[in-house]
Amino acid sequence: MPAPADVALAARLERDTVIVLAISAAGAWVLGGWRLAGGVVGGGLLAGISFRALKRGVAALGPPPDGQETRRISPVRAALGLAGRYALLLAAGYVIIGRLHLHPLGVLVGVSAVVVAAMAEAVRAWR
Numbered sequence: 001m002p003a004p005a006d007v008a009l010a011a012r013l014e015r016d017t018v019i020v021l022a023i024s025a026a027g028a029w030v031l032g033g034w035r036l037a038g039g040v041v042g043g044g045l046l047a048g049i050s051f052r053a054l055k056r057g058v059a060a061l062g063p064p065p066d067g068q069e070t071r072r073i074s075p076v077r078a079a080l081g082l083a084g085r086y087a088l089l090l091a092a093g094y095v096i097i098g099r100l101h102l103h104p105l106g107v108l109v110g111v112s113a114v115v116v117a118a119m120a121e122a123v124r125a126w127r
Contacts, residue, residue: 061075
């Protein structure tokens, strides 16, 4: 079971990512219109899907939660689930850029929002 400090850090990181995405989308709307802002939001959705996929994959491969010691997932099933989630990411990226024609730079900014939030957390911890 993760330490309470780890859970709080993950919650702060998720919150800060949403804040960075909102500020970035607003700025993109002003600077480049709705396609750029939509790209930022789409990139944020891709990052969120990826984060959830990694979180579920790690939870499936790690030790079971307290009270669920009998629940085990096979490594093959975990690998197939993770591969399926990344196939979903690929399809979502195709739809965002190829079909909706949202701006690729906006998608890059949206995907990078979690990096900006992590840097803000690092600066906060350094102080």
